[in-house]
Amino acid sequence: MCTTCGCGTDHVHIDGVGLALSRGAHAPLTGTEQFVPAAPLPVTAEEAGIGAAGVHAHGTSAARIVQVERDLLAANDSWAAKNRQRFAASRTLCLNLVSSPGSGKTSLLVRTVSALAASRPVAVVEGDQQTSNDADRIRATGVAAVQVNTGKGCHLEAPMVSRALDRLPAMAGGVLFIENVGNLVCPALFDLGEAAKVAILSVTEGEDKPLKYPDMFRAAKLMLVNKVDLLPYLDFDVALCEANARKVNPDLEVIRVSARTGEGFDDWLAWIARAAA
Amino acid sequence: MHEMSLAESIVQIVEDTARQHGGTRVASVRLEIGQLAGVELDALRFCFEAASRETVAAGATLAIDQPPGQAWCMPCGGSVTVGSLADPCPDCGSHQLQVTGGTELRVRDIELG
Numbered sequence: 001m002c003t004t005c006g007c008g009t010d011h012v013h014i015d016g017v018g019l020a021l022s023r024g025a026h027a028p029l030t031g032t033e034q035f036v037p038a039a040p041l042p043v044t045a046e047e048a049g050i051g052a053a054g055v056h057a058h059g060t061s062a063a064r065i066v067q068v069e070r071d072l073l074a075a076n077d078s079w080a081a082k083n084r085q086r087f088a089a090s091r092t093l094c095l096n097l098v099s100s101p102g103s104g105k106t107s108l109l110v111r112t113v114s115a116l117a118a119s120r121p122v123a124v125v126e127g128d129q130q131t132s133n134d135a136d137r138i139r140a141t142g143v144a145a146v147q148v149n150t151g152k153g154c155h156l157e158a159p160m161v162s163r164a165l166d167r168l169p170a171m172a173g174g175v176l177f178i179e180n181v182g183n184l185v186c187p188a189l190f191d192l193g194e195a196a197k198v199a200i201l202s203v204t205e206g207e208d209k210p211l212k213y214p215d216m217f218r219a220a221k222l223m224l225v226n227k228v229d230l231l232p233y234l235d236f237d238v239a240l241c242e243a244n245a246r247k248v249n250p251d252l253e254v255i256r257v258s259a260r261t262g263e264g265f266d267d268w269l270a271w272i273a274r275a276a277a
Numbered sequence: 278m279h280e281m282s283l284a285e286s287i288v289q290i291v292e293d294t295a296r297q298h299g300g301t302r303v304a305s306v307r308l309e310i311g312q313l314a315g316v317e318l319d320a321l322r323f324c325f326e327a328a329s330r331e332t333v334a335a336g337a338t339l340a341i342d343q344p345p346g347q348a349w350c351m352p353c354g355g356s357v358t359v360g361s362l363a364d365p366c367p368d369c370g371s372h373q374l375q376v377t378g379g380t381e382l383r384v385r386d387i388e389l390g
């Protein structure tokens with residue numbers, strides 16, 4: 001955390017190299033990692049609140065009110081749009097895997113990239129607060145991986161992915177997987193330029209998670225119910241879990257898988273192939 | 278805690294705007310944070326205070342408008358108010374809802390002074 005102000009998204013590291021990615025006030029932005037602010041809105045005297053009807057006055061002189069009307073996510077979203085253009089230009093399918101910590105994102109990816117790598121270019125961007133463990137696990141399969149360490153940051157943001165892409169080989173016609181920071185709340189809000197978010201929920205987490213964390217299941221196109229090899233030992237009701245998820249997102253697709261046994265992987269790999277087509 | 282990230286965006290927007298208008302101090306910032314936007318307002322206030330320290334926005338008060346969650350219910354063919362993304366239609370109980378409002382995350386205006 002930044003000692004000056006306590007802001008949480010300072011000190012991002014990509015493969016161990018520090019980056020100034022914060023929009024915080026004391027990290028002047030330079031070069032390609034700079035957020036591009038949305039174009040400043042023209043401000044007329046009327047918009048500035050000089051005698052304009054309907055302009056909200058905060059308390060004192062209305063003449064000092066400046067209309068802004070800017071979206072808080074605009075900077076992130078403009079980076080996400082650039083990432084999306086890069087993916088389109090190279091015909092790359094980008095999937096953003098989101099889940100709570102330990103639901104099996106890396107285990108799923110290890111098995112998935114091993115199955116895909118023979119037939120198409122594959123790469124992984126790993127997001128974690130600390131350590132390069134997950135990128136190391138991917139690299140052990142022979143697939144390229146970039147580790148982004150977010151420090152205190154609890155989610156990936158689009159500029160981090162842009163910088164990570166600079167470190168990956170060209171992968172025309174391939175699949176880029178992004179493993180987001182394990183967190184069922186924050187990554188829902190941040191577009192990275194992906195074609196789809198894939199939410200992973202493991203059967204040890206409880207059927208009610210889609211109702212407790214609706215934003216994430218709403219943002220996702222596909223839910224993978226992972227660790228189904230453990231079902232005989234649990235009283236997890238998969239049908240109830242799926243019904244809960246569809247309450248939040250009626251269009252959500254669901255595939256039951258096990259990263260341990262490979263159950264359901266035919267369906268999951270077929271889903272990827274359709275998405276990439 | 279994406280509230281810190283949002284607070285940093287607010288500070289950035291406020292700094293840009295104040296600079297364009299030659300402002301050296303910001304008395305207040307009016308935000309629009311929809312009730313379905315998934316933002317913890319206490320956390321946002323706390324983070325804004327931290328992120329605005331030693332900036333032109335330091336000490337500014339936050340005025341927060343909270344537009345309610347609105348959705349279009351397909352079975353009813355009408356607009357309804359919802360408290361959460363997991364809520365059914367209050368009239369017919371359906372979950373076939375298209376969210377139409379309540380996810381706003383904007384800086385509306387700032388007061389220089």
Ligand SMILES: Nc1nc2c(ncn2[C@@H]2O[C@H](COP(=O)(O)OP(=O)(O)OP(=O)(O)O)[C@@H](O)[C@H]2O)c(=O)[nH]1
Pocket residue numbers: 099100101102103104105106107108134181182183226227228229230257258259260261
């Ligand atoms: N039985 C069983 N265990 C699994 C399965 N998938 C993952 N695990 C175990 O679950 C634990 C967490 O798996 P990871 O793949 O590290 O989970 P993750 O989501 O990447 O975790 P973070 O990156 O820390 O958020 C490990 O002990 C895995 O061996 C599965 O399908 N079945």
Ligand SMILES: [Mg+2]
Pocket residue numbers: 105106107134179
């Ligand atoms: Mg992992």
Ligand SMILES: [Zn+2]
Pocket residue numbers: 154155185186278279280
């Ligand atoms: Zn967060």
Ligand SMILES: [Zn+2]
Pocket residue numbers: 350351352353354366367368369370371
């Ligand atoms: Zn209805």
